[in-house]
Amino acid sequence: MALTRGFTGRRRGERDTRLPPGQYDAGTNWPVLHAESTPSIDTARWSFEIDGLVDRPARWNWDEIHALPSSRYEGAIHCVTTWSKFDMQFDGVSVDTLLAAAGVGDDAAFVLARSHTGYTTNFRLEDLTGGKAWVVWDVNGAPLTGIHGGPARLLVPHLYFWKSAKWVSGLTLLAEDQPGFWEVRGYHDRGDPWREQRYQGD
Numbered sequence: 001m002a003l004t005r006g007f008t009g010r011r012r013g014e015r016d017t018r019l020p021p022g023q024y025d026a027g028t029n030w031p032v033l034h035a036e037s038t039p040s041i042d043t044a045r046w047s048f049e050i051d052g053l054v055d056r057p058a059r060w061n062w063d064e065i066h067a068l069p070s071s072r073y074e075g076a077i078h079c080v081t082t083w084s085k086f087d088m089q090f091d092g093v094s095v096d097t098l099l100a101a102a103g104v105g106d107d108a109a110f111v112l113a114r115s116h117t118g119y120t121t122n123f124r125l126e127d128l129t130g131g132k133a134w135v136v137w138d139v140n141g142a143p144l145t146g147i148h149g150g151p152a153r154l155l156v157p158h159l160y161f162w163k164s165a166k167w168v169s170g171l172t173l174l175a176e177d178q179p180g181f182w183e184v185r186g187y188h189d190r191g192d193p194w195r196e197q198r199y200q201g202d
């Protein structure tokens, strides 16, 4: 019999191949982690902007960003504290769409994302392009709650989840890398879970 292994093709006790090294499956639990206190952000006053090394700084209010073509991510998220979650579904807009509106400047190579709370996190530009990053407002079919970053958060699921800034307010395109909140506190500048880039020097 070839088809007795079950849906994921895994034998009992075998490690799920979707789990990066050092991670475990949190199952139905979705932990809440953030350094600041949860802000209350009214969508009537919400905005998101892209500035820095762009052709034309761009800014969207809540209605304007929802008028853009929508984009969905379905898959896993991985927190550096070792929990992962599978089969998540997030809806929002692709960062590609937002960057296209602003026009990426020739010298842009890095990005600093920021939140309405002052939280920041850094990226290589190529980690936010090519369908790998989103600004999202729905999760699993319902609006993102405040504790999970609502009304909108950044989603960069191929990197550790600290890169997915909750309450995101904008992106600044830069020529040089500028470490963010956790990165200046010892976390890795890139944070690829498959390479276990947890801390500076990993």
Ligand SMILES: Nc1nc2c(c(=O)[nH]1)N[C@H]1C(S)=C(S)[C@@H](COP(=O)(O)O)O[C@H]1N2
Pocket: 030, 031, 032, 033, 034, 035, 036, 079, 080, 115, 117, 119, 147, 148, 149, 161, 162, 163, 164, 165, 166, 167
């Ligand atoms: N603004 C903000 N965003 C943040 C953080 C934070 O401290 N502040 N923590 C990050 C970390 S470490 C993780 S694991 C995820 C947690 O998101 P969740 O609470 O929705 O699981 O948010 C990320 N985004």
Ligand SMILES: [Mo]
Pocket: 033, 079, 080, 081, 161, 162
């Ligand atoms: Mo995290």
